[in-house]
Amino acid sequence: MTEPVFQAPSALRPEHPVPRSLSGLVAEFGLDHRGGIDEVEVSGVSLDSRSIEAGDLYIGMPGRNAHGASFAGVARDSGAVAVLTDEAGAELAAESGLPVVITSDVRVALGDVAAWVYRTLEDPPTLLGVTGTNGKTSVVYILSAILGQLGVVSGLSSTAERRIGSLAVTSRLTTPEATELHGMLARMREAEVRTVAIEVSAQALSRHRIDGVVFDVVGFTNLSHDHLDDYADMDEYFRAKLELFQPDRARRAVVTVDSEWGSRLVAESRIPVVTLATRPGIEAEWTMTLTEEAAGHTEFVLEGPGSQRLQTRIPLLGWFMAANAALAIVMLVEAGYDVDVIAHALERDGGIDVFIPGRAELISGGRGPLVYIDYGHSPDAFENTLAAIRKFARGRIIMVFGADGDRDASKRVDMGAIAARGSDVVVVTDFHPRFEDPAAIRATLVGAARAAVPEREIYEVADPRAAFREALAHAQDGDVILYAGPGHEDYHEVAGEKLPYSARDDARLALMEAGWL
Numbered sequence: 001m002t003e004p005v006f007q008a009p010s011a012l013r014p015e016h017p018v019p020r021s022l023s024g025l026v027a028e029f030g031l032d033h034r035g036g037i038d039e040v041e042v043s044g045v046s047l048d049s050r051s052i053e054a055g056d057l058y059i060g061m062p063g064r065n066a067h068g069a070s071f072a073g074v075a076r077d078s079g080a081v082a083v084l085t086d087e088a089g090a091e092l093a094a095e096s097g098l099p100v101v102i103t104s105d106v107r108v109a110l111g112d113v114a115a116w117v118y119r120t121l122e123d124p125p126t127l128l129g130v131t132g133t134n135g136k137t138s139v140v141y142i143l144s145a146i147l148g149q150l151g152v153v154s155g156l157s158s159t160a161e162r163r164i165g166s167l168a169v170t171s172r173l174t175t176p177e178a179t180e181l182h183g184m185l186a187r188m189r190e191a192e193v194r195t196v197a198i199e200v201s202a203q204a205l206s207r208h209r210i211d212g213v214v215f216d217v218v219g220f221t222n223l224s225h226d227h228l229d230d231y232a233d234m235d236e237y238f239r240a241k242l243e244l245f246q247p248d249r250a251r252r253a254v255v256t257v258d259s260e261w262g263s264r265l266v267a268e269s270r271i272p273v274v275t276l277a278t279r280p281g282i283e284a285e286w287t288m289t290l291t292e293e294a295a296g297h298t299e300f301v302l303e304g305p306g307s308q309r310l311q312t313r314i315p316l317l318g319w320f321m322a323a324n325a326a327l328a329i330v331m332l333v334e335a336g337y338d339v340d341v342i343a344h345a346l347e348r349d350g351g352i353d354v355f356i357p358g359r360a361e362l363i364s365g366g367r368g369p370l371v372y373i374d375y376g377h378s379p380d381a382f383e384n385t386l387a388a389i390r391k392f393a394r395g396r397i398i399m400v401f402g403a404d405g406d407r408d409a410s411k412r413v414d415m416g417a418i419a420a421r422g423s424d425v426v427v428v429t430d431f432h433p434r435f436e437d438p439a440a441i442r443a444t445l446v447g448a449a450r451a452a453v454p455e456r457e458i459y460e461v462a463d464p465r466a467a468f469r470e471a472l473a474h475a476q477d478g479d480v481i482l483y484a485g486p487g488h489e490d491y492h493e494v495a496g497e498k499l500p501y502s503a504r505d506d507a508r509l510a511l512m513e514a515g516w517l
Contacts, residue, residue: 011051011176012162012169014186017043019055020117022082026101028116029109034090035099040081045114045179052078057117059179060085060093061106072096084113111211114182120212125155125188126195126335127213131244132221132256134381135324136199138359139219142314142328143197145354149345150337155188155196157181159375160357160488164191175204178211185213195335202240203230215250217334219327223261224380229408238264245269254330256323257284276330278323288326290319295370295392296362297351298322302329310343313351317360317372318388325352358487360385363508368516369395369475373504375487377404377431379414382484386422395478398471399423401485402431402464403441405493412441416448423482425474426458429467431485432493438462464492464501469510483507 019041026033043055049071052058058080060069069089072080073096083093084101093100103109115121130139137158144163147154155164157176162169162184175198176184188196200218204210223238231237238261245253245265252272257263258279266273277284285305292299292313299313300322314325333339346352364371370393376385382401389397399419403412419426428445430438439462446460457474461467464486471481486492486503493499511517 011180012164012167012184012187013044013053014118014183014190016190017055017186018119019043020119022057022099022101025057025113025116029103029113032102033099034094034102035097037082037099037101040099042081042117044183045117046075046080047177047179049075049078049080052080054079056080057101057113058083058098059106059110060089061110062086062088067092069093072098084109107208108211111178111182111208111213114178115212118182118186120182120185120189123189124185125193126217127215128195128197128331128335129200129210129215129218129244129250130197130221130327130331131200131202131205131218131241133224133226133378134376134384135221135320135327136201137375138316138321138324138356139221139328139331140197140199141356141359142325142352142354143195143331145352146328146332146342146346147195147197149349149353150341152195153191153193155184155191155193157184157196157198159199164188164193175199175201175209178209181209182212200244202237205243206230206240210249214248215244216252217331218244218250218253219331220245220253220255220262220265221324221327222256222259222380224378225411225414226378226380226408228410229406241265242268245271245273247271252334254286254327254334256327258282258323274330274334276327278319278326286326286330288323290322293317293319293388293391300326302326304330304333304339308333308339310339310346312343312346314354315351316354316356317362317392318385320384320388321360358489358504360388361487361504363504364511365517368477368511368514369398369472369479369481371481371507371511372483373487373507374482374484375489377401377415377485379411379418382415382418383422385482385484386418389480389482390422393478393480395476395480396424397422398425398427398475398479398481400427400429400464400467400471400481400483401445402429403445403485404432405434405436405438405441407434409444412444413448416445417452419445420449420453420456420458424457425471426456427467427471428458428460429464430462430492430494431464433495434493435495438494464503465506465510468503468507469513472510472514
C-alpha cells in the first residue's frame with residue numbers, strides 16, 4: 001500500500017476551461033441582470049473572493065456575519081468578470097462596476113449554474129456517492145482502490161482529500177461546495193477519469209452542495225447518533241440522508257440493512273435499491289460473512305444473486321471495514337463492473353490494496369504496544385472499533401479521546417461511557433474545543449466514564465501531546481492504544497485558531513522517544 005502524493009491545500013479546477021457567455025447563462029436560467037453582459041465570458045465560478053481566478057463568476061452569497069456581495073470589489077481586483085447574487089447583494093455589488101446577475105436564492109441556483117459553466121453534464125464519468133454516519137470516507141477510498149486494481153482511472157472526494165490519481169488536495173468540507181465540486185469534476189474530465197467516488201454528508205444535501213449532480217449509484221452505510229447540532233432529532237437527520245435516494249439525485253442504490261434505518265431507507269427510497277447485510281441473520285440480496293479478524297487485516301466472503309461469490313481481505317481491522325468493503329464492491333457491481341473480474345484482481349493482489357489516512361490506521365512498529373489513530377468521533381464508531389480491538393488484543397486497551405466543541409454535545413455522555421466500558425484505561429484530552437470551555441467538555445466525558453465504570457482507570461490530560469504520552473507511559477508490549485478523533489487532521493482548533501497538530505506524526509514521535517520505533 002502506498003500513501004497518495006499530497007499537495008498544498010487548494011481547489012481542483014480545470015486547467016483548460018472553455019469560457020461560456022454570460023448572456024447565455026442569463027438566457028439559460030431566465031435570470032435578471034444589471035450592467036452590460038453581451039461581451040462577457042466566464043470560465044470559472046468561485047464563492048471565495050480570496051480564491052478568484054481570471055474570468056471567474058463571483059458568487060455573492062448572504063452569510064451569517066456579512067453578505068458575500070460586499071466583497072465584489074475584491075473579487076473584481078482578482079480577476080472576476082461578473083457577480084451572481086440576490087437582490088440585496090445586487091445593491092452591495094453595484095459599486096464594483098461588474099455586471100450583476102440576480103437570482104432569488106443564490107444557494108439553490110449555485111449547483112446548476114456551476115454545472116452549466118463547467119459543462120459537467122457533458123459526457124460525465126460514472127458517479128458513485130456514499131452517505132451514512134460512519135464509514136463514508138472508508139467506502140470512498142475502497143472504491144478508488146479497487147478501481148485502481150481494475151486499471152480504471154478514478155477520482156475521489158472525501159473528508160480527508162480530493163484526489164485524481166496521485167494528485168491530491170486537502171479537503172475543507174466533507175462534501176465540497178457546488179462551485180468546487182463542479183470545478184473538480186471538470187478537472188477530472190480533463191484527466192480522462194472514468195469513475196468518481198464522492199462522500200456525501202447530510203449537510204451537503206441540506207445545503208445544496210451536490211446540486212447539478214446525478215449519481216449513477218449511491219450507497220448507504222449506517223445511521224447513528226451524530227450531528228444533532230444541525231438536525232432536531234434522528235428522524236430529521238435520516239430525512240436529510242433520504243434526499244440522496246431520489247430520482248433527481250441518483251439512478252440506483254445499494255443500502256446496508258443491518259439496522260432499522262437501513263430497512264426504512266429501502267422502504268422510502270424512490271429509486272431501485274439492492275440490499276446488503278453485513279450481520280448474521282439479516283435477509284438481503286447480498287450478504288457479507290467474516291472469516292478472519294486480526295490486528296492488521298480482516299477477511300470476508302461476499303455472496304449475491306445468481307451464486308455470485310467473492311472472498312478477499314482488507315488490510316484494516318474490524319468487521320465494519322469488511323462491511324465498508326462489501327458495500328463498495330456491490331456498488332461497483334451495480335455500476336456495471338463484473339464481480340468475477342473484481343474477484344480476479346483482488347485475488348491477484350492478495351486483497352484490497354487500500355490506504356485510508358487516519359481510519360484505524362496502525363502506526364506502530366513490530367515492538368511495543370499496537371497504536372491506532374482513528375477519525376471516529378461518535379458513540380457508534382467508538383463501540384465498533386473497541387469491540388474489534390478486543391477480539392485480538394493480548395493485553396490492555398488504552399483509549400485516548402476528546403469531544404468536539406461547538407458540535408453535537410448530546411453524544412458526549414455516550415462517548416465517555418462507551419470508552420470506559422470498552423477499554424481498560426481511559427485518557428480524556430482536548431479535541432477541537434473551538435469556543436467552548438475545554439475543561440467543561442473534559443468534565444462531561446470523565447464524569448460519564450466514571451459513572452459507567454466506577455473502577456475504571458481514568459486520566460484527564462488537557463494537552464493532546466501530553467495525553468498520548470500519558471497513555472504510552474501506561475502501555476506495555478502487547479497492549480493496544482486507540483487514539484480516536486483526530487484521524488488524518490493536521491490541526492487542533494482552539495478559540496477560532498487552527499494550531500498545527502498531527503496526531504499521526506506526534507504519536508510516531510512519542511513512540512520513537514519511548515524506544516518503540
